[in-house]
Amino acid sequence: MHERGLDRDGTIAREGALERVPAPFVSVVDAARAHVAAAFDSTRLHSAYLYGSVPRGTATPGVSDLDLQLALHEEPTAGDRADATAIEGALDRAFPQIDGAGILLTSAQRLLSETERHDGGFFIACLCTPLLGPDLAAQLPRFRPTTLLARETNGDLARMLPRWRAQAAAATTDADRRVLGRSVGRRTVRTGFTLIMPRWGGWTSDLDRSTELFGGYYPERAEQMRVASAAGRAPSPDPAVLEMLIDDLGPWLAAEYAAVHGVKTLHT
Structure with missing residues (x-):
């Protein structure tokens, strides 16, 4: 089943893991975690995730970008977006092994909502790797390729x-x-x-x-x-x-x- 990205029960397996991060990107991930924790305290941030080629283990130094998803306790504000943009710039400037950084901001409530179940919810549960905070995937179902x-x-x-x-x-x-x-x-x-x-x-x-x-x-x-x-x-x-x-x-x-x-x- 693994060659089709599925677990034994036929549901889609989570595709990334921190232990799969290639060695050249470990310092980038550590810095991203530190920047997010410093800029977004526990009153704003529910959890943070990596996604894309870095947690899948397929990233190429100097070519791949760093992608993060932040789940906030409330809907994102202009201030939240400004802080995220500042982190993106800091990471891009500090690490030549990435070709840019991108941060998505979404409320945890929206990601868990029924309307987002097969879009944002699937994204968190199957395509995102936990970086900070409690994992929203624990509150979501398993998904099949339907x-x-x-x-x-x-x-x-x-x-x-x-x-x-x-x-x-x-x-x-x-x-x-x-x-x-x-x-x-x-x-x-x-x-x-x-x-x-x-x-x-x-x-x-x-x-x-x-x-x-x-x-x-x-x-x-x-x-x-x-x-x-x-x-x-x-x-x-x-x-x-x-x-x-x-x-x-x-x-x-x-x-x-x-x-x-x-x-x-x-x-x-």
């Missing part, structure tokens, strides 16, 4: 496309296009994988593995998905790459996703 999970995690691609088009039009530098390209590439590959996830019957967050699996079901779009995967790892400043992802692969993928799994539920 159509419901596919729909609620990535069934909103069509809503993302107009935003990406506006960002692409506003991008004036190669740096702007690289930042957008990484985000678009990663989201596209993840959407492509979850499109085929229930048919394959497992879970992976690895971009290369996701791309390979997608290509087995949609060979006619495999090369475009390989471009998306490359953009997610080492984004190109070429506007034509973004144009292909946003105006060709993206609309096709959104339509196919809606036909196979439906559209993500909108919550107000």
Whole structure:
């Protein structure tokens, strides 16, 4: 079952662990823990988590970024976001082994809510590695690779496309296009994988593995998905790459996703 990212009972296994952090990134993780603890005391912070390639053990020095999720006792404020931005900058400046740091802020109540059960809740329970505080996964169910999970995690691609088009039009530098390209590439590959996830019957967050699996079901779009995967790892400043992802692969993928799994539920 492990080659499909599942536990023995067929539920999706948690994919990261602190003991999997590659040696070059241990000091980065230690510093992140210290910065978060210093900036967010126990009255604000419920718990903190790592996610992405660092806790999965696949991070590459100088290429990979550091990703954190903070669960707060209350909804994030402007002050919370300012403190998170300061931590991101401090980590990025201090550690050349990371190509940037990103911190998500969400209330614990929202992550545990019924409306977030198959999105934010799944993210915490299966894709996040505890770093500080009590683990919210203890209050969440086990998840399986179902159509419901596919729909609620990535069934909103069509809503993302107009935003990406506006960002692409506003991008004036190669740096702007690289930042957008990484985000678009990663989201596209993840959407492509979850499109085929229930048919394959497992879970992976690895971009290369996701791309390979997608290509087995949609060979006619495999090369475009390989471009998306490359953009997610080492984004190109070429506007034509973004144009292909946003105006060709993206609309096709959104339509196919809606036909196979439906559209993500909108919550107000």
